[in-house]
Amino acid sequence: MREKRSHLKKQAMNSQDNSSDVPVFPRGRVREAFDFLTRRTNYESFKIIPYDQMARSLERLRAALEALGNPDRSMRVIHLAGTKGKGSVAAMLQRALNASGYRTGLYTSPHIRKIVERFAIDGAPCAEEELADAVFRMKAILEKRLTPPFRPEDWTFFELATLSAFLVFQKANVQWAILETGLGGRFDATNICRPDITIITSIGYDHCELLGSTLEEIAFEKGGIIKPKVPVVSGVPAEIPDVADRVPSRDGAFRESILTGEKIAAAEEVIRRIAQEKEAPLLEVTDCTPSFDISAAAMPGRHQRTNARIALTALDCLERKGRLALDKARALAAIKTTTLPARFEIVHTDPVFVIDGAHNRQSAAALADALAEFAPKAKRTLFFAISEGKDAGGMLEELLPLFDQVFLTTYTGPRAMSAEQLAAVAGKIVPTLPKKPSIRVIPEPEKLESIVQERLRTGAKDDLLCATGSFYFVAHWSKK
Numbered sequence: 001m002r003e004k005r006s007h008l009k010k011q012a013m014n015s016q017d018n019s020s021d022v023p024v025f026p027r028g029r030v031r032e033a034f035d036f037l038t039r040r041t042n043y044e045s046f047k048i049i050p051y052d053q054m055a056r057s058l059e060r061l062r063a064a065l066e067a068l069g070n071p072d073r074s075m076r077v078i079h080l081a082g083t084k085g086k087g088s089v090a091a092m093l094q095r096a097l098n099a100s101g102y103r104t105g106l107y108t109s110p111h112i113r114k115i116v117e118r119f120a121i122d123g124a125p126c127a128e129e130e131l132a133d134a135v136f137r138m139k140a141i142l143e144k145r146l147t148p149p150f151r152p153e154d155w156t157f158f159e160l161a162t163l164s165a166f167l168v169f170q171k172a173n174v175q176w177a178i179l180e181t182g183l184g185g186r187f188d189a190t191n192i193c194r195p196d197i198t199i200i201t202s203i204g205y206d207h208c209e210l211l212g213s214t215l216e217e218i219a220f221e222k223g224g225i226i227k228p229k230v231p232v233v234s235g236v237p238a239e240i241p242d243v244a245d246r247v248p249s250r251d252g253a254f255r256e257s258i259l260t261g262e263k264i265a266a267a268e269e270v271i272r273r274i275a276q277e278k279e280a281p282l283l284e285v286t287d288c289t290p291s292f293d294i295s296a297a298a299m300p301g302r303h304q305r306t307n308a309r310i311a312l313t314a315l316d317c318l319e320r321k322g323r324l325a326l327d328k329a330r331a332l333a334a335i336k337t338t339t340l341p342a343r344f345e346i347v348h349t350d351p352v353f354v355i356d357g358a359h360n361r362q363s364a365a366a367l368a369d370a371l372a373e374f375a376p377k378a379k380r381t382l383f384f385a386i387s388e389g390k391d392a393g394g395m396l397e398e399l400l401p402l403f404d405q406v407f408l409t410t411y412t413g414p415r416a417m418s419a420e421q422l423a424a425v426a427g428k429i430v431p432t433l434p435k436k437p438s439i440r441v442i443p444e445p446e447k448l449e450s451i452v453q454e455r456l457r458t459g460a461k462d463d464l465l466c467a468t469g470s471f472y473f474v475a476h477w478s479k480k
Contacts (some may be wrong), residue, residue, distance in 0.1 A: 025132050033132035034115060036139065037164070042157040043183070044110055051210040054187040057159060061192045064163055067145040068138065071170035075105065075177045076323060077193045078314065081185035081222045082201030084363045085235065085307045088299065089201050090178045092311040092338045096331035097176050098122055102324065105169035105177040107162070107190070112341045112475045118161060119168045126168050134167035135160075158182050162189040176324075184211050186224020196323055197314055198225050198232045198280075201307065203267040204362040209389070215263045219270035226274050231281045231317050235310040236268045283317055285310050297336045299344050301370030308335050341480035342471055344370055348456055351463035352378075355478060357471035359387070361394035367468060368398050378464035381455060382406045382437075383448060384422065386469040387415040392425045395469065400426070401433055403466075407451065409442040411473040419443040452477075 025033075043049045065072065078093055080086040087108060094106045104122055111117040116125040138160070142150040152160075169177050179195075181188040184207070203219045211221045219236070226232050268284070275282040285306070297304055312335065319326045339345065342357040344367070352375065358367045371380070382403040386392050400406060408422040423441045430436050442448050455465055467474045 025129050030128050030132045033135040034128075036135055036152065037157055037160055038115065040152065040155055040157040040160055044158070049183070049207075049210055051184075051187065054183070054189075057156075057189070058187060058192060061159055061163070061189055064142055064146060064150075065166065065192055068141055068163065068167065071166040072177070072193055074170045075174050077195040078176065078178045078197055078199065079181075079190060079193055079195040079225050080179065080199045080201060081181040081188070081225045082199070082235070083204035083206050083218070083222070084360065084366070085201035085303065085310070086180050086199070087340060088304060088307045088338070088343060089199060089235075089311050089314075090180050091340050092308060092335045093178050093314065094120070094123055095334035095338045096311065096315055096326075097178075097324070099330035099334035100324070100327040102175045103173060105165070105172065105174035106180075107165040107169075107177065108180045109158070109161075109182050110471055112471070112478045112480070115161075117341075119165055121169075121172045121174065126172070130168055130171065131164065134164045134171065138163055138167055156189075159189045162192070181225065183207060184221040184224070186221050188225070191225055195225075195227060195230055196321075197318055198227060198230060199235070199310060199314055200225075200232065200271055201235045201310055202362070203236045203264065203271075204360065205391070206360040206362075215267035216270050219267035220274070223271050223274040226271075226278055226280050228278045229280060230278075231283065231321070232271070232275050233283045233285060233310055233314045233317065234268065234271050235285045235306060236271060237264060237286045237306075281317075283313055285313050298339050299370075300374045301344070301366055303366040303369070304344075311335055339480075341478045342474050344374075345478060345480065347477050347479050348465075350461045351456065351459035351465060353452075353456060353465040353467070353477075355474040356466065356468045357474055358395070358468045359390055359470050361391050361398060364395040364398040364468070367466075368402050371402060371464065371466060375462075375464045378462055379404050379460065380464045380466065381459075383409065383452065383465070383467040384469045385409045385411045385419075385445070385473040386417050386422065387413075387472065388417045389415070390417070390470075392417060392422055392469075393429065396422075396426055396429050399468070400429055400437055401435065403437045405438045405440070407440050407442055407448065409445055409448045409473075411445050411470065413472050416470075416472070 080090055090106060090108060094104045097104050106120040107118060109118055116128055116131055119126040119131055179190045179193055181190050185191060200222050203215055203222060211218045272282060297308060315326055315331060318324050342355050345355050347353050347355055356367050358364045380403045382399060384406060408419050408426060410416045410419045419441050420443060426439055430439060467477060
């Protein structure tokens with residue numbers, strides 16, 4: 001272990017020395033590189049995503065990766081998909097690997113403030129010049145080598161960002177790259193990787209208009225990241241309590257459904273079948289899995305304890321396969337202290353102000369559970385805004401019973417649902433609640449900020465404020 005750490009230290013120093021090879025770009029050239037990426041079609045801002053177009057892009061992406069010299073093969077890869085939890089598990093893996101002496105790259109989405117947040121080296125966003133250098137190198141190589149000719153306007157932001165990530169990580173000499181899918185799995189741009197292990201964190205109802213209206217269909221799309229003979233860790237629980245849910249149809253309407261243990265088990269069976277067909281060893285993680293001492297984790301809630309078990313199961317598998325040497329004590333300590341921007345992020349104390357990017361019913365239920373555990377007797381205030389196409393009713397059904405006062409608002413962006421629409425949804429839910437929260441509607445998002453600041457100044461020490469509903473809504477409060 002001591003020799004390995006010495007080797008890793010030298011490698012990290014070499015990587016730092018290599019950074020001098022990166023051109024010192026003037027600010028305009030960095031902006032030019034970022035504009036090249038951000039001016040491409042970005043499905044993250046679309047109300048309706050053309051999923052069939054994603055399906056046709058993987059072969060082209062593989063050809064582009066080969067033209068770039070297959071930079072992914074210079075590192076080991078962990079690939080994650082899942083309805084919820086993949087961001088937390090990815091961050092836990094990154095922290096645990098760093099604690100064990102490994103250099104890591106972490107590719108996630110969306111970013112909170114700056115695009116470089118998507119390309120993290122050892123937990124910190126890569127330098128803007130590093131990303132700019134990768135973009136310019138990618139562009140030059142693809143223009144020279146790709147057949148048919150490279151036309152940037154035909155490519156999406158996420159496709160070119162994914163290719164750039166491999167170049168950024170290769171330049172930084174990362175030993176482990178952790179890749180989080182953007183949407184689904186089977187047709188996601190990250191699925192061009194050759195992973196050492198894949199992880200399916202959870203299966204639930206989200207993006208149903210694209211991935212399917214049943215959990216089996218969604219599981220099939222997520223399970224598309226499973227590779228032949230590559231181990232897969234599944235965090236899909238075999239049994240859960242029956243929970244009411246609403247499933248969006250292709251016309252944007254929602255129909256009632258029940259998220260039952262039976263349906264979850266059927267989804268898990270899909271994962272089992274895909275793993276069996278591809279001869280991929282399957283490790284299933286449930287709440288029945290022998291627990292680790294993670295009760296004092298920095299991110300509270302049962303779902304985060306499950307996420308920690310998923311991360312530890314994957315690391316243990318890789319160690320048994322001889323792919324890494326894990327410092328288990330350091331890895332566990334790192335996982336327990338993992339935090340993420342806009343995932344139960346405490347941005348103020350006295351009173352406590354929590355922001356969380358929960359954006360579907362399952363995530364809202366997990367947030368409600370974590371808040372009740374974190375501050376069981378607090379007077380709670382909710383600030384809520386959400387994107388169109390999301391299950392606002394389902395999320396509010398989970399959250400409203402927990403809060404004394406609720407502010408319904410919107411955010412600035414093309415996908416934002418109006419505060420008036422939210423008020424109409426809440427108006428149908430509140431009469432059914434035993435304890436009815438006070439509801440205020442704030443149609444102008446700029447007015448909400450003064451309300452939040454006033455509550456932070458005048459709120460009692462034991463009060464709890466929470467903003468949630470969309471990453472795009474809570475992002476500007478993040479301190480990370």
